Amino acid sequence: MIVDCTLGIDGFAAAFGWNGGSQGIGSPGCPGGSLTYTGGINQDISPSDHFGWVVYCTKSSGCSSQAPGGRVLGIGGVQLTVGESASPSITRIGSNNILAEAGHWVRGAGWPAGFTASDPSGICGTDLVANGTFTNVDNAVNAQDTSQFVQCPTPYTPPAATVDTTKQSNGALSLEYAATNAAGNVGTDSATVYVDNSPVSLSLTTPGDSDPSAWVNHAVTVVANPTAGPSGVGSTTCSTNGSSGSTYPSGGIRVDGTGVWTVTCSATNNASDPSGQPASSGPQSVAVHIDETPPSIAFEAANPSDPTAVTVDTSDAQSGVSSGSVEMRPAGGGSWQALPTSLDGQHLLARFDDAALARGAWTIQATSCDAAGNCASTTESVNLPVRLGSTTLGSFTDISDPFLAHVVIKRVRVGWHWVSGRRHGKRVRVKRGGQWKTIRVVETSQRCRHRRIQVGPHRWRDERICPKHQLRLKSRKRIGYGRSTTIHGLLTTAEGVPIASAPVVILTAPDERGGQFTGLATATTAPDGAWKAKVPAGPSRRIAAVYYGAPTILPSVSWMRLTVPASIHIARLWPRQVRWGGTVHIDGYLAGGYLPPPPAGELVRLRIGIRSQYTTYGVKIDVTGNGRFRTNYTFGAGPASIRRDYWFQLQALPQDDYPYAPADSGRAGVSVGG
Numbered sequence: 292m293i294v295d296c297t298l299g300i301d302g303f304a305a306a307f308g309w310n311g312g313s314q315g316i317g318s319p320g321c322p323g324g325s326l327t328y329t330g331g332i333n334q335d336i337s338p339s340d341h342f343g344w345v346v347y348c349t350k351s352s353g354c355s356s357q358a359p360g361g362r363v364l365g366i367g368g369v370q371l372t373v374g375e376s377a378s379p380s381i382t383r384i385g386s387n388n389i390l391a392e393a394g395h396w397v398r399g400a401g402w403p404a405g406f407t408a409s410d411p412s413g414i415c416g417t418d419l420v421a422n423g424t425f426t427n428v429d430n431a432v433n434a435q436d437t438s439q440f441v442q443c444p445t446p447y448t449p450p451a452a453t454v455d456t457t458k459q460s461n462g463a464l465s466l467e468y469a470a471t472n473a474a475g476n477v478g479t480d481s482a483t484v485y486v487d488n489s490p491v492s493l494s495l496t497t498p499g500d501s502d503p504s505a506w507v508n509h510a511v512t513v514v515a516n517p518t519a520g521p522s523g524v525g526s527t528t529c530s531t532n533g534s535s536g537s538t539y540p541s542g543g544i545r546v547d548g549t550g551v552w553t554v555t556c557s558a559t560n561n562a563s564d565p566s567g568q569p570a571s572s573g574p575q576s577v578a579v580h581i582d583e584t585p586p587s588i589a590f591e592a593a594n595p596s597d598p599t600a601v602t603v604d605t606s607d608a609q610s611g612v613s614s615g616s617v618e619m620r621p622a623g624g625g626s627w628q629a630l631p632t633s634l635d636g637q638h639l640l641a642r643f644d645d646a647a648l649a650r651g652a653w654t655i656q657a658t659s660c661d662a663a664g665n666c667a668s669t670t671e672s673v674n675l676p677v678r679l680g681s682t683t684l685g686s687f688t689d690i691s692d693p694f695l696a697h698v699v700i701k702r703v704r705v706g707w708h709w710v711s712g713r714r715h716g717k718r719v720r721v722k723r724g725g726q727w728k729t730i731r732v733v734e735t736s737q738r739c740r741h742r743r744i745q746v747g748p749h750r751w752r753d754e755r756i757c758p759k760h761q762l763r764l765k766s767r768k769r770i771g772y773g774r775s776t777t778i779h780g781l782l783t784t785a786e787g788v789p790i791a792s793a794p795v796v797i798l799t800a801p802d803e804r805g806g807q808f809t810g811l812a813t814a815t816t817a818p819d820g821a822w823k824a825k826v827p828a829g830p831s832r833r834i835a836a837v838y839y840g841a842p843t844i845l846p847s848v849s850w851m852r853l854t855v856p857a858s859i860h861i862a863r864l865w866p867r868q869v870r871w872g873g874t875v876h877i878d879g880y881l882a883g884g885y886l887p888p889p890p891a892g893e894l895v896r897l898r899i900g901i902r903s904q905y906t907t908y909g910v911k912i913d914v915t916g917n918g919r920f921r922t923n924y925t926f927g928a929g930p931a932s933i934r935r936d937y938w939f940q941l942q943a944l945p946q947d948d949y950p951y952a953p954a955d956s957g958r959a960g961v962s963v964g965g
Contacts (some may be wrong), residue, residue, distance in 0.1 A: 295506050297454025309342045371568040379410035379445075379470040379478035387565055388453050390466055393482035396522035397464075399564035400455035405448065408470030408478065413443025415951075416471040419452060422464060442473035456486045461521050472512035487562035493527070493572035495556060497579060506580045506663035508612035510547035513577060515539050517558030525569050529556040549609055551581045583611035586659040586871075598841040598881060601630070603639040603657040609661035617623075617641035622672060623653035646678035646845045678845045680785030684794065685849035685925040687768040690781050690821065698788060702727050766851045768951070772858040772882065775827045778851060780836050782820045784844065789820030795838050797824045802831035802852070803949035830950035831855045857943040857951035858882035859895065862919075864939060864959040871929035875961050879911070879941050880917040886949070894944040897922060910944070926963050934964030 306315040383390055384405035389397065408414045416432045417424050431450070433443045447470075453464045456464065467481035493515060494959070497503050500511045507842040518522045527539035531554050532545060539556060555576040586607040596598055605612050615634055618627035630641040639657055660666040666841040684690060707725030711718060740755035746752055758780050762781075771775050782790045795853040801807040811834075814822035826834065832853045840846030863878040879895065886893050898905050914920045924939070941956040943949075 298462050300730055307342070307344050307452065319386075329894060332647045333453035335563040338951065343699075346437055358399075368654055374474065375412050375474035375595045377410070377472075378476040379408045379414055379472045381468050381470055381478050381480040382407045382409075382673045383468075383480065384448070384573070386854035387567070389484060390413045390468070390480065390482040392484045395483070396485045396487050396560070397456050397564075398454070398560075402454040402456060402565050404454045404466070406468045406480065407448045407472075408447050408468075409446035410443075410470070410472035410476075410478070411441065411445070412473035413445040414447035414632070415443035415473055417447070417449045417452075418469040420465075420467040420469060421459070436935065437473075437961070439696055443880075446882070449961060457488055458824045459486045459488070461486055473853045477836075485522070487520040487570070488732050489560075489570075491517065491519045491524070491558050491570045491634050492505060493517045493556060493558040493561045493571040493575050495554065495575055495577040497577065500579065500703070503577050506582045506661070507583070507807040508583050508663040510545055510851065511579045511581060512543040512545045513554040514543040515556045515558070516607075517572060517871035519558070519570075520562070522561035523685035524867075525559040525561040527556060529554060531555075531623040542802065546579055546581065547583075549582055549584045552581060553577070556877065564716050574946055580610065580663075582607070582661060582663035584609060585665040586661050588639075588657060588669045590655075590657065590669065593673075593677070595843075599645055599842065600640040601643065601657070603641075603656060604637065605639055605657075606637055607659075607665075612636075612659055612667075613662040614638040615657065615839040618658075619648070619653050620656075621649065622654050625923070627656065645678055648675050648841065650675055655748050655831050676845055678840065678843055679849040680802075681790065681840065681844050682781075682783050682785060683836055683838045683847040683849040684764060684781040684783075684785075685834070685851050686763065686764040686766065686779050687853075688763070688765045688780050688850065690762060698731050700729060700731055700878070703730055704728075753760075754808065758925055759868075767854070768851075769854040771857070772855055772951075772954075773828045774810075774824060774855075777825050777852065779823045779825055779835065780821070780849065782816045782822065782838055782847075789816070789818065790838075790844065791816055791818045791820060793838060793841070795822050795824075795836055798835040798837060799829075799832045802833055802854075803950040804947035808831070808833075808835065826853060829855065831952055832950070854952050857949075859941050859943045859954055859956045861939065861941060861956050862961045864961065868962045869926065870965050871926055871963060872929070873963070874923055875939070877922050877924070877939060877959075879914075879920050879922065879956070881914050881920070881943060886915045887917060887947040893949050894946055896942040896944055898940040898942065899924060899937055901935060905938075905940070931965050934962060937961050937963060 296783060306313050319773045337592040341770070379539060382907055384407060385391075385403045386408075387403055389402040389404050390504075404419060413435075414433065415435050420426065435445065450577075454466070463483055464486050465481065467479050470478045471763075472478075482880045489921060496514050496516060497511050499509075500507055500512060502509070513529075515527050515529060517527050519525070527693045528536040529544055530536040530538045531544065533553075534558075542722070544554055548552065553576055555574050557574045560573045561569060563569050572674075573948045583609070586605050589607045590602055591602040594602070602618055603615070603617065605615060612634065615632060617630045617632045617639060619629045619630060632639055634640070639659060643655075651674065653675055655668050655673055656668055656670045657667040658666055660827060704722070704725045705728050707722040710723045711720055713719065717915045739755050739785070741753050741755055742957040743751050744754050768776060782793055782795060784790060785822045795814045795816060797811040797814065798808040799811045809828065814824045816822045832855075834851040834853060836849040836851070838847050847948065858879045861877060863876075864878055866873075869875055876899075881893060881895060895911040895914050896907055897909045897911060899908050908924065909922070911920055912923055938958040938960045940958050943951065944952050945953050
């Protein structure tokens, strides 16, 4: 403001003014002419919509606007300088603003980072600073109008901004809003959050069950093992078989009871995303198979056509039947005897040999086990044998007119009872009630005769006499070397009923120590149960006629023995005439094979005789190979005038490993004398 020095003399004064306040301007005196007044307002002014100045008269008598000398009051201009010391104020936008998570763990992208700044002189610039570094989220600079006091927009909201924590490292993240006003003062709003970008994982284990997919028969504990980043595990929630989830208990989740138990768990950390959700492992499941129920087990009724077969029904609705066994022991006690047992899925199948077990009451025990190890047993009693007995007869002679039996169907009355009554005035007991039943009985075919027997004066009765038939069997036979024979047989049940069309196996073994049985022939029985088989030439033999039985008939065997003497010969004896003191030579031959191998050989006894008297003069011990051997005999000294006739004979001796009976050779004579 330019003020004439004479202004004060004329009674004028000046002042600044604004809404709510003013400040006067004094006259400083003006030696040397005019001056420029540059004094500022020395006090803070309140917000005002205008600012001005005024010149006014201070004299009560009035002032003249024109001073003596013709000078005029003039204003050269007003220069206004305004100072501001306050900083902008900042207001966060949104309840989920990332700065509102100060001290918390955060994760994810899209965190709201908006704010509004205000200042009397305006907001000329804004920034978002992360860990001391300006970001490119907002670097706004507003145009500044210095012609007025409010030089930049206020209040001012920067463009919407978000923070992506996935681009930050795990750990502390310092965030700061900055706003600058027209005076260059900076206002800030800061907070520190913690970033956890690590995924959450979870595994389920069953320490007491190495393979949850396999069936077990006990309770199982499922243990959850969550892992998380620096924010730590927030929560672990589990459910069983689709139930509502609950907090994972310390020590694990224990499941028990028959069935398949599916345990599902998930875990979270302590870092939230913009929607408030923590990171999750996602559901992890394990299915535990528990079967604590034993299999069902029951014997099936015996099959009349196969009474030695044991069939046991068994099943298991959970893990399934995996194994089983069938055992037997006498009903009075004793050790169990295991039977070969198979499993066809729903049945245990076994078979016992009632021919090899003692007769009487037995107990059969069946045990069934499922895949989880649960077992159940049941027993039943049986009287052995369960099959009909059989009789196999063998003979070296024809079994003529056998004692046969046949089945007869009869009607009998059963279930009746005795009652007392009178008949012809006498008290008698008679049968009442009951019913008729058809039964099968075995009757024998016998040769019977009738005779009349006198039982009183003029009283006779017929009597049927049926003598018991006696079979004549020949179980031993001796035949010559190189000859064959025939054996005859008869196969019937124990009651005498013929068994037709049945195989009878003929087994033979050399009659020697350790001789092994081999098959000779198989005979098939005729309708009357008879059979026969030819035994070819060979050594002495033990013979077994074996019927191996049928599903309803027990096996049986008949033993026979065939004796065959060895064939021994003096093949050559020379010379036929010798002097006293001379030697004769004998070539012998033992036929029949089966000679013991060296060094044992067969034993041959050497005899010398005269007329009916004889003596043994040695034993040949090494007869083997093809059976040919040689021996010598030297006569003693004697008078030349005496002549005598001697004979020589060979005899095969019995031996354990030689399957021929002892035999003598023919005699060969020698004349001695001269």
